[in-house]
Amino acid sequence: FRIAVLASGRGSNLQALIDAIGAGRLDARIAGVFSDKPDSGAIALARQHGLPAVARSPRDHASRAAHDEALFSEIEGVQPDLIVCAGYMRIIGEAALRRFEERMINIHPSLLPKYPGLDTHARVLAAGDPEHGASVHAVIPALDAGPLLAQTRLSVAAGDDAQSLSRRLLPREHALLVASVDLLARGRVRLRSDHVELDGRRL
Numbered sequence: 001f002r003i004a005v006l007a008s009g010r011g012s013n014l015q016a017l018i019d020a021i022g023a024g025r026l027d028a029r030i031a032g033v034f035s036d037k038p039d040s041g042a043i044a045l046a047r048q049h050g051l052p053a054v055a056r057s058p059r060d061h062a063s064r065a066a067h068d069e070a071l072f073s074e075i076e077g078v079q080p081d082l083i084v085c086a087g088y089m090r091i092i093g094e095a096a097l098r099r100f101e102e103r104m105i106n107i108h109p110s111l112l113p114k115y116p117g118l119d120t121h122a123r124v125l126a127a128g129d130p131e132h133g134a135s136v137h138a139v140i141p142a143l144d145a146g147p148l149l150a151q152t153r154l155s156v157a158a159g160d161d162a163q164s165l166s167r168r169l170l171p172r173e174h175a176l177l178v179a180s181v182d183l184l185a186r187g188r189v190r191l192r193s194d195h196v197e198l199d200g201r202r203l
């Protein structure tokens with residue numbers, strides 16, 4: 001089961017996948033790591049682990065569509081069964097998404113459909129929510145809006161700030177992502193554009 005990871009940031013979710021595969025907890029292989037940020041932690045981590053790493057900066061392309069096309073052609077080249085967006089901070093255009101329909105997931109740090117987009121931890125606190133969490137969902141053209149595969153929940157504590165929330169949520173995100181990829185790798189989950197199936201049943 002070949003995974004392509006798409007990331008812009010430090011790469012801790014990528015690290016969680018690498019660790020799970022190394023420990024034999026996830027029967028999959030990372031076919032490549034792809035980024036819009038050549039100096040990202042995710043790209044450095046991929047290189048450290050000898051994984052194919054490809055970064056294409058938007059600056060080097062004339063338009064969003066041209067950048068998408070360049071990066072997603074590279075992704076297609078490693079023939080992934082699944083693309084995992086783990087902190088990829090760009091909106092992916094429809095043409096690129098269509099090439100990988102029903103083969104792409106994203107991890108997002110909120111209990112979707114609450115708080116799509118940025119600054120989720122601060123928004124949870126500002127709203128006074130009693131709980132926070134993270135979601136894994138199928139990617140569709142609308143931002144952070146695809147059908148849900150799985151969520152993890154966390155109680156908000158009295159003294160929490162955005163940093164402490166994000167720090168406590170992160171290990172849960174990692175476990176959620178590994179568990180989600182495991183279900184996909186085992187063929188137990190199928191992604192559809194309007195729903196997700198687990199063991200043949202609609203979630």
Ligand code: GRF
Pocket residue numbers: 007008009010011012013014042086087088107108109134173
């Ligand atoms: C995670 O919080 C993920 O949910 C969000 O971006 C962050 C990426 O972190 N979409 P990392 O680069 O995997 O450490």
